[in-house]
Amino acid sequence: MVKFVFIVALVFIGNCFAYPEFQRFSQENSGRPINCAMCHVNGDGPEGASRGQIGSLTPVELNRLNAARGAFAPGMPVESPILNAFGNNIIRKIGKTKFLELRAHPEQLAEAYGFQSDLDEDGIPDAQEYLDGTNPLNRSHGNPWKLFVHNLNQYKLHIFLIILATVAGFYGLSNLLHGFAIQAESHEARN
Numbered sequence: 001m002v003k004f005v006f007i008v009a010l011v012f013i014g015n016c017f018a019y020p021e022f023q024r025f026s027q028e029n030s031g032r033p034i035n036c037a038m039c040h041v042n043g044d045g046p047e048g049a050s051r052g053q054i055g056s057l058t059p060v061e062l063n064r065l066n067a068a069r070g071a072f073a074p075g076m077p078v079e080s081p082i083l084n085a086f087g088n089n090i091i092r093k094i095g096k097t098k099f100l101e102l103r104a105h106p107e108q109l110a111e112a113y114g115f116q117s118d119l120d121e122d123g124i125p126d127a128q129e130y131l132d133g134t135n136p137l138n139r140s141h142g143n144p145w146k147l148f149v150h151n152l153n154q155y156k157l158h159i160f161l162i163i164l165a166t167v168a169g170f171y172g173l174s175n176l177l178h179g180f181a182i183q184a185e186s187h188e189a190r191n
Protein backbone atom coordinates (compact mmCIF):
# COMPACT_ATOMS: atom_id res chain seq x y z
CA MET A 1 0.00 0.00 0.00
CA VAL A 2 2.81 2.38 0.98
CA LYS A 3 4.59 1.43 -2.24
CA PHE A 4 1.44 2.14 -4.25
CA VAL A 5 0.99 5.60 -2.66
CA PHE A 6 4.64 6.34 -3.35
CA ILE A 7 4.29 5.41 -7.04
CA VAL A 8 1.09 7.47 -7.40
CA ALA A 9 2.84 10.43 -5.74
CA LEU A 10 5.75 10.10 -8.16
CA VAL A 11 3.40 10.06 -11.14
CA PHE A 12 1.70 13.27 -10.05
CA ILE A 13 4.74 15.22 -8.89
CA GLY A 14 5.45 17.99 -11.36
CA ASN A 15 2.04 17.89 -13.00
CA CYS A 16 0.01 21.09 -13.02
CA PHE A 17 -3.27 20.37 -11.30
CA ALA A 18 -5.90 18.97 -13.64
CA TYR A 19 -4.33 20.02 -16.94
CA PRO A 20 -0.93 18.36 -17.23
CA GLU A 21 -1.43 17.72 -20.97
CA PHE A 22 -0.17 21.18 -21.95
CA GLN A 23 2.86 21.00 -19.68
CA ARG A 24 3.67 17.52 -20.95
CA PHE A 25 3.33 18.59 -24.60
CA SER A 26 5.53 21.69 -24.17
CA GLN A 27 8.13 19.60 -22.40
CA GLU A 28 8.17 16.84 -25.03
CA ASN A 29 8.05 19.29 -27.95
CA SER A 30 10.93 21.38 -26.70
CA GLY A 31 13.01 18.90 -24.72
CA ARG A 32 13.16 21.47 -21.90
CA PRO A 33 11.90 20.89 -18.35
CA ILE A 34 8.68 22.87 -17.82
CA ASN A 35 7.21 23.64 -14.44
CA CYS A 36 3.77 25.05 -13.63
CA ALA A 37 5.07 28.64 -13.63
CA MET A 38 4.59 28.78 -17.39
CA CYS A 39 0.87 29.43 -16.76
CA HIS A 40 0.42 29.55 -12.97
CA VAL A 41 1.50 32.01 -10.30
CA ASN A 42 3.14 29.27 -8.29
CA GLY A 43 5.74 27.00 -9.88
CA ASP A 44 4.39 24.07 -7.86
CA GLY A 45 0.89 24.49 -9.30
CA PRO A 46 -2.31 25.86 -7.79
CA GLU A 47 -2.88 23.28 -5.05
CA GLY A 48 -1.50 24.25 -1.66
CA ALA A 49 -1.45 27.18 0.72
CA SER A 50 1.49 29.19 -0.63
CA ARG A 51 1.36 32.36 -2.70
CA GLY A 52 -0.86 31.95 -5.77
CA GLN A 53 -2.26 28.65 -4.50
CA ILE A 54 -5.91 27.97 -3.73
CA GLY A 55 -5.37 27.55 0.03
CA SER A 56 -4.03 31.09 0.35
CA LEU A 57 -6.81 32.95 -1.48
CA THR A 58 -8.91 35.66 0.18
CA PRO A 59 -12.70 35.70 -0.35
CA VAL A 60 -12.30 38.38 -3.03
CA GLU A 61 -9.70 36.28 -4.84
CA LEU A 62 -11.93 33.20 -4.58
CA ASN A 63 -14.66 35.18 -6.36
CA ARG A 64 -12.22 36.04 -9.12
CA LEU A 65 -11.19 32.38 -9.35
CA ASN A 66 -14.82 31.29 -9.72
CA ALA A 67 -15.50 33.98 -12.34
CA ALA A 68 -12.45 32.79 -14.32
CA ARG A 69 -13.59 29.18 -14.06
CA GLY A 70 -16.90 30.19 -15.60
CA ALA A 71 -15.37 32.09 -18.52
CA PHE A 72 -16.44 29.51 -21.10
CA ALA A 73 -16.62 31.84 -24.10
CA PRO A 74 -13.66 33.72 -25.58
CA GLY A 75 -13.23 37.42 -24.79
CA MET A 76 -14.51 37.36 -21.21
CA PRO A 77 -12.61 39.27 -18.52
CA VAL A 78 -10.42 36.70 -16.76
CA GLU A 79 -8.30 37.51 -13.73
CA SER A 80 -7.71 34.24 -11.99
CA PRO A 81 -5.46 34.70 -8.92
CA ILE A 82 -3.88 31.27 -9.48
CA LEU A 83 -2.91 31.97 -13.11
CA ASN A 84 -0.16 34.27 -14.31
CA ALA A 85 -0.57 36.75 -17.19
CA PHE A 86 -0.04 34.02 -19.83
CA GLY A 87 -2.47 31.60 -18.16
CA ASN A 88 -5.12 34.31 -17.86
CA ASN A 89 -4.56 35.37 -21.46
CA ILE A 90 -5.11 31.82 -22.72
CA ILE A 91 -8.56 31.62 -21.09
CA ARG A 92 -9.39 35.20 -22.11
CA LYS A 93 -8.48 34.55 -25.75
CA ILE A 94 -9.90 31.09 -26.41
CA GLY A 95 -12.40 30.60 -23.54
CA LYS A 96 -12.60 27.75 -21.07
CA THR A 97 -14.65 25.49 -23.38
CA LYS A 98 -12.07 25.54 -26.16
CA PHE A 99 -9.27 25.18 -23.60
CA LEU A 100 -10.86 22.01 -22.21
CA GLU A 101 -11.33 20.64 -25.75
CA LEU A 102 -7.65 21.21 -26.47
CA ARG A 103 -6.62 18.92 -23.63
CA ALA A 104 -6.91 16.15 -26.23
CA HIS A 105 -4.81 18.20 -28.70
CA PRO A 106 -2.37 20.29 -26.68
CA GLU A 107 -0.26 20.77 -29.83
CA GLN A 108 -3.07 22.98 -31.21
CA LEU A 109 -3.03 25.45 -28.31
CA ALA A 110 -0.42 27.70 -29.95
CA GLU A 111 -2.47 28.04 -33.15
CA ALA A 112 -5.72 28.65 -31.22
CA TYR A 113 -4.05 31.29 -29.03
CA GLY A 114 -2.44 33.02 -32.01
CA PHE A 115 1.02 34.49 -32.51
CA GLN A 116 0.22 38.19 -31.95
CA SER A 117 0.76 38.46 -28.20
CA ASP A 118 4.30 38.83 -26.79
CA LEU A 119 3.82 39.51 -23.09
CA ASP A 120 7.50 39.84 -22.16
CA GLU A 121 8.31 41.79 -25.36
CA ASP A 122 11.38 39.71 -26.17
CA GLY A 123 10.37 39.40 -29.83
CA ILE A 124 9.19 35.79 -29.43
CA PRO A 125 5.37 35.40 -29.38
CA ASP A 126 3.84 33.74 -26.28
CA ALA A 127 2.54 30.87 -28.43
CA GLN A 128 6.03 30.25 -29.83
CA GLU A 129 7.45 30.22 -26.30
CA TYR A 130 4.86 27.55 -25.43
CA LEU A 131 6.17 25.47 -28.35
CA ASP A 132 9.82 26.24 -27.49
CA GLY A 133 9.30 25.47 -23.79
CA THR A 134 10.57 28.88 -22.68
CA ASN A 135 9.03 31.29 -20.19
CA PRO A 136 6.67 33.72 -21.99
CA LEU A 137 6.96 36.16 -19.06
CA ASN A 138 10.75 36.34 -18.85
CA ARG A 139 12.37 38.41 -21.58
CA SER A 140 15.79 36.90 -21.04
CA HIS A 141 14.40 33.37 -21.35
CA GLY A 142 13.95 32.25 -24.94
CA ASN A 143 15.54 30.48 -27.85
CA PRO A 144 19.06 32.05 -27.82
CA TRP A 145 19.21 32.61 -31.60
CA LYS A 146 15.75 34.27 -31.70
CA LEU A 147 16.69 36.51 -28.75
CA PHE A 148 19.97 37.44 -30.49
CA VAL A 149 18.17 38.38 -33.73
CA HIS A 150 15.59 40.39 -31.78
CA ASN A 151 18.27 42.28 -29.82
CA LEU A 152 20.23 42.91 -33.00
CA ASN A 153 17.12 44.44 -34.58
CA GLN A 154 16.31 46.44 -31.47
CA TYR A 155 19.81 47.90 -31.11
CA LYS A 156 20.79 48.18 -34.77
CA LEU A 157 20.99 52.01 -34.58
CA HIS A 158 23.30 51.79 -31.56
CA ILE A 159 25.47 49.21 -33.29
CA PHE A 160 25.64 51.35 -36.44
CA LEU A 161 26.66 54.43 -34.40
CA ILE A 162 29.36 52.46 -32.57
CA ILE A 163 30.79 51.22 -35.90
CA LEU A 164 30.60 54.77 -37.32
CA ALA A 165 32.36 56.23 -34.27
CA THR A 166 35.05 53.52 -34.43
CA VAL A 167 35.67 54.08 -38.16
CA ALA A 168 35.68 57.87 -37.65
CA GLY A 169 38.10 57.41 -34.74
CA PHE A 170 40.51 55.35 -36.87
CA TYR A 171 40.16 57.78 -39.78
CA GLY A 172 40.86 60.75 -37.50
CA LEU A 173 43.82 58.98 -35.90
CA SER A 174 45.37 58.01 -39.24
CA ASN A 175 44.92 61.60 -40.51
CA LEU A 176 46.52 62.93 -37.34
CA LEU A 177 49.49 60.57 -37.73
CA HIS A 178 49.71 61.48 -41.40
CA GLY A 179 49.75 65.18 -40.39
CA PHE A 180 52.57 64.53 -37.89
CA ALA A 181 54.56 62.69 -40.56
CA ILE A 182 54.24 65.63 -42.98
CA GLN A 183 55.29 68.05 -40.25
CA ALA A 184 58.28 65.89 -39.33
CA GLU A 185 59.31 65.57 -42.99
CA SER A 186 59.12 69.33 -43.60
CA HIS A 187 61.06 69.98 -40.35
CA GLU A 188 63.82 67.58 -41.52
CA ALA A 189 63.86 69.21 -44.97
CA ARG A 190 64.35 72.66 -43.40
CA ASN A 191 67.27 71.39 -41.36
Ligand SMILES: [Ca+2]
Binding pocket: 118, 119, 120, 121, 122, 123, 124, 125, 126, 129, 136, 137
Ligand atom coordinates in the same frame (compact mmCIF):
# COMPACT_ATOMS: atom_id res chain seq x y z
CA1 LIG B 1 7.96 36.51 -25.57
